[in-house]
Every structure is written in C-alpha cells, then in structure tokens.
Amino acid sequence: MSTTMEQSPTTETEFENLAKRVDDAIAAVSSLDETARAVAQEVKDALEAVHRAGLVTIVQRMRADAAARAVLFDLVDDPIVHMLLSLHEIVRPDPMTHANRVLVTVRPQLQSHGGDVTLVRIEDGVAFVRLDGACNGCSMSSVTLRNLVESALVEGVPSITGVEVLPNEPSPTLIPLEALRIGPDPAAEGWVKAGPATGLASNAMTVLSLATQSGEHAEIIVVNVAERLSAYRNECAHEGLPLDNAVLDLDNGTLTCPWHGFCYDAASGECLSAPGAQLEQLPLRVDSGEVWVRVGS
Ligand code: FES
Numbered sequence: 366m367s368t369t370m371e372q373s374p375t376t377e378t379e380f381e382n383l384a385k386r387v388d389d390a391i392a393a394v395s396s397l398d399e400t401a402r403a404v405a406q407e408v409k410d411a412l413e414a415v416h417r418a419g420l421v422t423i424v425q426r427m428r429a430d431a432a433a434r435a436v437l438f439d440l441v442d443d444p445i446v447h448m449l450l451s452l453h454e455i456v457r458p459d460p461m462t463h464a465n466r467v468l469v470t471v472r473p474q475l476q477s478h479g480g481d482v483t484l485v486r487i488e489d490g491v492a493f494v495r496l497d498g499a500c501n502g503c504s505m506s507s508v509t510l511r512n513l514v515e516s517a518l519v520e521g522v523p524s525i526t527g528v529e530v531l532p533n534e535p536s537p538t539l540i541p542l543e544a545l546r547i548g549p550d551p552a553a554e555g556w557v558k559a560g561p562a563t564g565l566a567s568n569a570m571t572v573l574s575l576a577t578q579s580g581e582h583a584e585i586i587v588v589n590v591a592e593r594l595s596a597y598r599n600e601c602a603h604e605g606l607p608l609d610n611a612v613l614d615l616d617n618g619t620l621t622c623p624w625h626g627f628c629y630d631a632a633s634g635e636c637l638s639a640p641g642a643q644l645e646q647l648p649l650r651v652d653s654g655e656v657w658v659r660v661g662s
Pocket residue numbers: 601602603604605606622623624625626627
C-alpha cells in the first residue's frame with residue numbers, strides 16, 4: 366500500500382482559507398433542521414475525538430523521547446500547532462498572556478486619565494487586578510475606567526467571567542494556617558502521605574503522583590532546597606504543561622520550566638518571568654518523618 370504525505374498549510378493565507386472553510390461549514394450546519402444538525406454535530410464530535418486521540422498519542426510519544434521532545438517544544442510555539450493543541454485541550458490556552466494582551470489595548474486610555482492596571486492572577490475564571498492612580502476612588506471617571514478594564518477582560522478573554530479589584534498594597538502569597546492543620550482524619554481532609562521525608566532527595570525536585578481517599582488524583586512536584594520542602598501542582602502557570610524536566614538552580618533558588626522557560630522562585634512558586642503568575646502551592650507538613658501534602662479540599 367502506498368501513502369502520500371500532504372504538505373501542511375503554513376502560510377497565513379492558506380490557514381485563513383481553512384479557517385473560513387470551517388466557519389462557512391458551521392454557519393451552514395446551523396441553518397439545517399434539528400435532526401440534520403444533530404447528525405452533523407455527531408460527525409464533528411466523532412472526528413474530533415479521533416483527532417484528539419491521535420494528537421495525544423503523538424504528544425505522549427514525543428515527550429517520552431529526548432530528541433523528539435526538543436522538536437515538540439518548537440512545535441508548541443508554532444501558532445497553528447498551538448491553536449490545534451489548545452482546541453483539543455492538550456495544552457491549556459494561556460489566559461494570563463491573553464489577558465495581558467487585552468489590557469495592552471485599554472492601557473493607553475487608562476494612562477491618558479492618569480490611571481493604570483496590573484493583572485495579578487486569574488483563578489476560577491476571575492481576574493484579580495490592581496488599579497492605580499485615577500482608576501482608584503469613587504469618582505465617575507474612576508468607575509468608568511474600572512468598567513473599561515472589566516468589560517475588556519470579560520469580552521476579550523473567553524476563560525474570564527469576572528474581575529475583582531485587589532487592595533493596592535502588595536500581599537505575599539501565603540497558605541492559610543487553617544489549611545496546614547492536620548485533623549483527626551487527615552485522609553478525609555484531602556491530606557495524602559507522600560512518603561518519608563528522607564525519601565525526598567536533597568537539593569532536588571521529586572515528581573509524585575498522589576491519590577486521595579476519594580480517588581482524586583494529583584500530579585505534584587516537591588522541591589527540596591536545603592531541606593526546606595515546597596509542594597506544587599505539577600502544572601506550569603504558563604500553559605499548564607508538566608514540570609517533570611524543570612531545571613532547579615540551587616545558586617539562584619529558581620525552578621525553570623523546560624517548555625518555554627518560565628522561571629519560578631523555588632521556595633514560593635512566584636513566577637519571576639511573568640509578574641502575577643504563580644505555581645499552585647499545596648500545603649505540606651512533615652509529621653513523625655512522614656511528608657503529608659494536602660491535594661484535596
Ligand atoms: S508551559 Fe510554557 S513556560 Fe511552562
């Protein structure tokens with residue numbers, strides 16, 4: 366059996382033509398009657414499921430091979446490949462970068478009124494921002510500027526559904542004390558034993574896969590710098606990709622994501638490359654030599 370390999374569309378025009386073809390087909394489907402629409406939807410869902418399965422296999426195989434991994438890193442940066450992987454939720458779209466791009470479009474208007482905005486983080490669809498200068502206060506113009514920020518973010522970034530304004534003084538990221546308490550039934554509270562503390566290599570990062578009593582799974586990393594332990598969810602704040610091969614720099618106390626180089630403070634998870642981004646830190650306790658990490662709520 367002979368096979369031919371099609372050239373992938375690389376030019377912007379070719380890509381736009383393909384995107385238009387998809388848009389036209391979707392518009393045509395929406396005008397069909399209900400039964401025909403359901404059939405068309407099923408064809409679309411089935412094809413997407415096949416494509417996703419194939420893409421997941423390709424990405425997993427490439428990640429497992431050192432030489433192929435380098436090619437995969439390059440490919441993830443290609444806008445078309447990135448969009449395809451994002452559509453199939455294989456890489457998470459990057460809401461922080463997206464939101465910051467949207468804010469760039471309103472910043473001139475804010476600054477022309479003596480104001481400004483800083484995106485601090487995005488959590489559960491809510492963008493937390495700090496507002497400066499004329500954006501603060503209760504005058505009509507400050508309300509207008511705040512509304513401008515809110516509508517730009519909600520309308521411009523699909524994953525943002527709300528905006529909250531943080532108080533202006535910067536606050537460190539702290540894990541609430543309550544979250545660190547181990548009650549009489551730790552497993553029921555989401556605490557999971559991660560093994561003996563002596564099993565976590567000194568001055569190194571350990572990748573662990575943990576499961577709670579309720580069956581919830583969590584991929585985590587534990588960073589051990591000079592016997593100080595920090596646990597994080599194994600997801601880079603940039604695109605949610607795993608940090609398995611992150612580089613721990615002991616001299617600078619940093620952890621660098623292998624995918625696109627986001628650099629984090631190893632002890633706090635604060636991102637040093639993109640202000641406001643942060644690794645999700647998990648409560649960690651050492652009790653009688655055993656390490657406990659709270660991965661569930
Ligand atoms: S996923 Fe892009 S820097 Fe980590």
